[in-house]
Amino acid sequence: MICVLEDSKFIAGNAVHVRVNEDGCKRVAASIVAEIDAHGKRYETWDSHELHPQTKDTSTLDWIFFIDLLNFSFWSKTDVEDTGSHPERFAIEYHGKRYTGYWSLCAAVNRMLERGIPITDPKFYADVERCPNGLIAEMFSSATSESVPMLKERIQVLREGGRVLVEKYDGSYANLLKQCSHSAQRLLTLLLRDFPNFNDTSVYRDRNCYILKRAQILVAETWACFGGKDWGRFDDIDTVTMFADYRVPQILWQLECLDYSEEFEGRLRNHEQIAHGDVMEVEMRGCSIWAVECIRKWMPKYALNAIEIDFYLWDLAKEWQSIAFRPDNSRAHQQIPCIEVRSIYY
Numbered sequence: 001m002i003c004v005l006e007d008s009k010f011i012a013g014n015a016v017h018v019r020v021n022e023d024g025c026k027r028v029a030a031s032i033v034a035e036i037d038a039h040g041k042r043y044e045t046w047d048s049h050e051l052h053p054q055t056k057d058t059s060t061l062d063w064i065f066f067i068d069l070l071n072f073s074f075w076s077k078t079d080v081e082d083t084g085s086h087p088e089r090f091a092i093e094y095h096g097k098r099y100t101g102y103w104s105l106c107a108a109v110n111r112m113l114e115r116g117i118p119i120t121d122p123k124f125y126a127d128v129e130r131c132p133n134g135l136i137a138e139m140f141s142s143a144t145s146e147s148v149p150m151l152k153e154r155i156q157v158l159r160e161g162g163r164v165l166v167e168k169y170d171g172s173y174a175n176l177l178k179q180c181s182h183s184a185q186r187l188l189t190l191l192l193r194d195f196p197n198f199n200d201t202s203v204y205r206d207r208n209c210y211i212l213k214r215a216q217i218l219v220a221e222t223w224a225c226f227g228g229k230d231w232g233r234f235d236d237i238d239t240v241t242m243f244a245d246y247r248v249p250q251i252l253w254q255l256e257c258l259d260y261s262e263e264f265e266g267r268l269r270n271h272e273q274i275a276h277g278d279v280m281e282v283e284m285r286g287c288s289i290w291a292v293e294c295i296r297k298w299m300p301k302y303a304l305n306a307i308e309i310d311f312y313l314w315d316l317a318k319e320w321q322s323i324a325f326r327p328d329n330s331r332a333h334q335q336i337p338c339i340e341v342r343s344i345y346y
């Protein structure tokens with residue numbers, strides 16, 4: 001039985017280097033409530049992002065699956081200040097604009113589709129003859145001197161994802177969804193059973209803990225893209241947790257929802273590359289999931305689920321990154337580097 005929530009509660013209850021700050025979570029809950037009072041719900045804006053597909057059909061499903069196979073590790077060793085716009089950090093040029101981070105992935109995929117290459121069709125990217133490694137490398141051809149991180153691993157993950165969809169689900173994500181009876185937990189179970197690359201777990205104090213960042217964001221983007229209906233209908237969507245990436249923990253610390261030990265904060269500020277599975281990394285990821293659950297419980301006025309809070313925090317983190325808050329006396333304006341872990345899981 002998969003239970004990310006129970007595992008994150010276990011991690012948060014035993015963590016030494018990361019602490020969930022209830023007062024900070026309460027303050028953030030109040031600020032999200034104020035934001036919704038003023039501007040309405042944010043997650044309903046999935047379509048508003050210019051690089052997200054506007055059509056709502058099975059090709060959109062295959063776009064989302066393709067993206068969430070590759071949705072990991074875009075942080076840059078070149079852009080040390082993490083401005084997102086360092087002139088030499090890996091970037092994809094598309095329609096005259098440069099995209100970095102997660103958006104570079106979306107731009108790279110859309111650029112291929114516009115060239116008439118069916119890159120998101122599982123039958124295509126599973127086929128080494130029709131879709132050789134060089135074509136995938138070409139998809140990620142950078143506008144700068146830095147190339148996409150982990151290209152070799154991205155190709156391996158793509159081949160596995162495409163092969164399993166072809167062999168078990170007749171070459172489409174839609175057929176996988178059809179076997180889930182509108183259950184997010186059923187989808188997570190099938191993803192873990194059939195696609196090893198989604199198996200994002202870590203051992204913490206001898207317990208195997210599920211984190212499942214890319215598997216859960218796949219559910220969430222499917223749900224958000226289709227507005228919770230049709231292909232996006234999941235009757236248990238509220239059981240999906242926040243997705244433990246490297247961007248949301250950063251803003252959770254800035255918003256004082258997470259507190260770090262001096263040792264962990266020092267490792268982050270020294271830009272130490274940390275191994276996936278390091279105890280402090282697992283504590284950061286588990287406590288981030290638990291912090292969002294704490295924010296949720298302080299919002300009786302709006303029954304937001306963890307996905308909606310996550311999307312709000314991620315979009316806010318990207319806004320703050322773009323205006324590069326300079327350090328001032330409040331922690332909210334201090335930058336803290338994202339954790340530097342190279343992993344196919346986030």
Ligand SMILES: Nc1nc2c(c(CN[C@H]3C=C[C@H](O)[C@@H]3O)cn2[C@@H]2O[C@H](COP(=O)(O)O)[C@@H](O)[C@H]2O)c(=O)[nH]1
Nearest residue numbers: 071072073074075101102243245246247248311314346
């Ligand atoms: N927890 C969480 N992690 C998310 C996202 C998204 C994209 N979400 C968009 C879609 C709908 C929403 O409204 C957002 O606009 C990407 N990531 C992760 O971040 C990292 C990339 O960061 P950077 O290098 O700075 O771009 C990488 O691990 C990637 O997997 C999210 O929403 N939540």
